[in-house]
Amino acid sequence: MNGDLMLKVQAWVDGELPGEEARQVEALVSGNKEAAALVSELRLTRGFLQGNETALKVPDSPEFYWSKIRREIERLDASGQSVPAPSSALWAALRRFMVPASGLALVMIVAALSFKYFSPATFEDQMVEVENLSEEMSSISYRSQADNMFVVYLYAKEQTKAEDESQFDPLDDLLFQ
Amino acid sequence: MSDLSSRRRLPWPVVTAILLILGSPVLTAAILTIEAKLIWATDESKSPDANHTPVDPVTADRLRKTFKWKNYFIVKKMTKEVPSRGSARFDLSKKCTVEIKELEGPRVEVVLIGEGKPVHRAVKPLNKGESFVYSGDDKNETAWFVMITDLEQK
Numbered sequence: 001m002n003g004d005l006m007l008k009v010q011a012w013v014d015g016e017l018p019g020e021e022a023r024q025v026e027a028l029v030s031g032n033k034e035a036a037a038l039v040s041e042l043r044l045t046r047g048f049l050q051g052n053e054t055a056l057k058v059p060d061s062p063e064f065y066w067s068k069i070r071r072e073i074e075r076l077d078a079s080g081q082s083v084p085a086p087s088s089a090l091w092a093a094l095r096r097f098m099v100p101a102s103g104l105a106l107v108m109i110v111a112a113l114s115f116k117y118f119s120p121a122t123f124e125d126q127m128v129e130v131e132n133l134s135e136e137m138s139s140i141s142y143r144s145q146a147d148n149m150f151v152v153y154l155y156a157k158e159q160t161k162a163e164d165e166s167q168f169d170p171l172d173d174l175l176f177q
Numbered sequence: 178m179s180d181l182s183s184r185r186r187l188p189w190p191v192v193t194a195i196l197l198i199l200g201s202p203v204l205t206a207a208i209l210t211i212e213a214k215l216i217w218a219t220d221e222s223k224s225p226d227a228n229h230t231p232v233d234p235v236t237a238d239r240l241r242k243t244f245k246w247k248n249y250f251i252v253k254k255m256t257k258e259v260p261s262r263g264s265a266r267f268d269l270s271k272k273c274t275v276e277i278k279e280l281e282g283p284r285v286e287v288v289l290i291g292e293g294k295p296v297h298r299a300v301k302p303l304n305k306g307e308s309f310v311y312s313g314d315d316k317n318e319t320a321w322f323v324m325i326t327d328l329e330q331k
Contacts, residue, residue, distance in 0.1 A: 130299045134294060137296055137297065139297055146242065150310065151243065151312060
């Protein structure tokens with residue numbers, strides 16, 4: 001069954017087809033299992049909806065109900081009065097302040113992000129503070145720009161002394177186990 | 178109608194508050210994910226310690242370009258988060274510990290501790306991808322390295 005035929009079957013179930021067309025669909029349904037199944041499914045669905053749909057009733061008649069709404073709109077338009085909103089003077093003043101404040105906050109965040117991620121590294125940014133904390137050790141620091149590496153080479157002061165005296169001894173493993 | 182237009186307006190106080198809340202971490206500090214590796218360098222092709230594993234080829238290439246040794250083995254590798262304005266301790270061996278503190282800047286303070294005693298302190302910015310390396314000679318023409326890398330800034 002194609003879509004058009006299915007719609008036609010649905011219209012027939014809803015009693016919306018004129019006489020000749022209704023008879024054609026009725027004949028189709030009686031001779032076609034697929035169409036018959038669709039009809040029974042549609043009727044079942046309609047039965048569920050009819051049995052379970054909550055009916056909401058307005059206490060007034062529909063005409064009176066809608067005329068009340070229309071009259072209220074006309075009254076408000078005529079008096080130039082709007083529905084009371086929380087737009088008191090304080091609220092309006094606060095809002096006037098908050099609009100530029102939000103913009104300023106956004107600009108500051110973008111600026112901070114730009115500064116953090118895109119600003120070129122200054123000399124002070126790259127400055128390194130090094131300090132030997134052991135009297136037994138000395139250090140040499142250097143930066144390998146190509147390998148993006150900052151190296152601190154540590155050696156025992158005794159080593160220098162020993163080298164000076166041409167009595168080199170292998171370093172003891174002070175740090176490495 | 179004025180009622181409808183007022184409803185469509187953005188709640189600017191809320192927008193401002195959200196922007197400031199989102200922006201405040203940017204203006205303050207970062208949580209660092211730091212990897213610390215204790216590396217042993219030698220010209221021998223194998224380490225006598227079966228627990229040592231060769232460093233990854235990229236790191237090995239970087240180290241070979243700067244240092245003379247042919248082969249580099251990981252003795253211990255640790256990854257920890259260093260909280261904003263806080264510190265983390267990396268115990269890389271019984272004798273070797275590194276303490277890293279996140280400072281304003283953002284910069285890091287690295288303190289190398291040997292056998293429980295502070296040996297060296299450095300304060301520097303640690304940029305993403307950059308490595309801070311402590312090195313020293315070891316027995317039989319070998320060397321040790323402590324390689325500190327900022328993996329990710331949050």
